[in-house]
Amino acid sequence: MLSILVTGAKGQLGSEIFFLADQYPFLNFIFVDKNLLDISDRQVVDDFFKEYEVDVIINCAAYTAVDKAESDQVMAKKVNHLAVKNLIDASSKQKIPFIHISTDYVFDGKGFKPYATDDPKDPQNVYGKTKMQGEDALFQSGLDNLMLIRTSWVYSSFGNNFVKTMLRLGAERESIGVIDDQVGSPTYARDLARFILESIPRINWEGVKTFHFTNEGVCSWFDFAKAIMDIKGLNCKVNPIPTENYPTPAKRPHYSVLDKRDTREFYRQEIPYWRDSLEKCLELL
Template sequence: MPNILVTGANGQLGSELRELSSAYPRYTFTFTDRDTLDLSNLCKMEDYFEDKIFDAILNCAAYTAVDKAQSEKDLADAINHRAVSILAKIAKLRNISLVHISTDYVFNGQNYRPYVESDPADPQGVYGHTKRHGENTILSVAPKNTIIIRTSWVYSSFGNNFLKTMLRLGKERDSLGVIFDQVGTPTYARDLAKAVLEILPHINNESPEIYHYSNEGVASWYDFAQAIFELSGVKCTVNPITSDQYPTPAKRPHYSLLNKSKIKNDFNISIPYWRDSLKECLNTLGETK
């Protein structure tokens, strides 16, 4: 029975994988968090693997505080880059499959069509740079049976995210200003988790491959907020604002659409429409009208 290590088990994707794990009895899962496998403590990472055997690593751990990363560069780099290098070397040495989760922030957000995997990376902030360095270290170490999945705008019934923030603020206020000039696709972490588990047995490549995954469709953050309130029945007026009306320490991509043709064709998976998945997540939270 394949033994699967999941890092970042308390994050949005890791939590969804844990929730789904009982539906995949052919696997034995080991879920690790910061207490059991701290990816910021590089000296102890290799020690963790000394007496353990894994068939696959699903690296869901990441430093994702985009704005804080601007002032915590070393910590972000340790988790998003240097720890990934160690995981890639362990995967290569021990012949372990590796699935690494990356982000749309490796791009500059200035495209005019959905990004394909071969488009040049041009991260605009510390978070994006450290995630791109993580991708590059995997590509340079080149373990077999390894894939990198870039995703965008992740939300879940677990953890802190835009969906939960909107639900909270929408119940507290009569109106909210939400950015309309940043466009992408909300991605339900449960859909991504299901895709990873469907893909896992079919990974068979000599060198690492990059894939894109988000839900289907297009939205701005304004559209996303409108849909949250519409589907949940929260009475809150959403006012469109521009990015410069809501300045942040880290620059956000204005265009984050990802082309998913490669992952759909290579692994024969279907991807749900973002509003359908949003409704499913709201149902899980008990927030539908």
């Protein structure tokens, strides 16, 4: 039985892996959050691996407060870059596979076709830059059996996210404005969690293998919000607005669609369409 360490266990993705864990009886999970394992502290990480036997690391921990990162750069780098290096060092010492989750924000968001896994990276905000630094740590390590998964627009029945915000606003207001000139692919964290867990037995390669995982299909934030209201039957009118009418501290990408061709070839299950997965999540909410 493989022993799987899952960091960021109380986040959206970590919570979904915890939910699915019983479906994988051949895996033994060790779930930790920052209170149980501070991955940004090198000595704490070293001590942990002396005490626990781990066969695979899944790093779901991340600093994801995109706007706050602009003024909290030290902490963002600490979690998204330096902590990743600590886990990579542990992976090297233990000679075990390491799965790391990254983001569409490592790209410039100025494209017009889905970003391939090897397209040039050019993040436009602090969050994206620190996540790119975390990715670079993987590629610079020279280790084998490293899996990098980029995703986007993640939501879940767990934690705080866009879907829950829209449900709250939809119940409170008669109308809301939502940006319609930023385009991407929503990702139900449970679908991403399943992809990760199904991949574990197949990790056996040289260096780093990069995958993009989102739900199928493309929409704007406006389309996403409209679908939430329609599916839940909320009488809240969603009005489209341009990005310039909703300024934020961090610059957002206008185009976040990721090319999943390599993922489709590798994955043995069909990737669900974004609206179908949204309906399943909303049933839980």
